[in-house]
Amino acid sequence: MPLSSTSTSSTPTVTPGNSRATAAGSSLGRQPAPPPPNPPSRIPVTPAVLRSIFASSRTILEERSLSRVAFFRYAV
Structure with a gap:
């Protein structure tokens, strides 16, 4: 019986939905991308x-009363 054209291999295939394959079997030494910066309006x-x-x-x-209490607690 001839072998089919599809074969099973242990080499992971990287696709957008399969990003775990890179972390699980890659030995390329790539670092993950840094997180996006915070928006400047924050x-x-x-x-x-x-x-x-x-x-x-x-x-x-x-406010004046609380400020005095806080000051005297800090000073003592």
């Missing part, structure tokens, strides 16, 4: 940004 969240968000929900007197 505002970094810093302690000052968080403080301003919470401060905007308090009155001036409440």
Whole structure:
């Protein structure tokens, strides 16, 4: 009986939907692509940004009182 034209081989085939084949059997030493950079319109969240968000929900007197308490806790 003749052999069919299709053969089974252990060489992985790389296709867009088969990216695991490259990681599983490749010895080419390629590094994965770096992740895309963050969009520039994103505002970094810093302690000052968080403080301003919470401060905007308090009155001036409440903010002054909390600021004094925080200062004296830090100073002691």
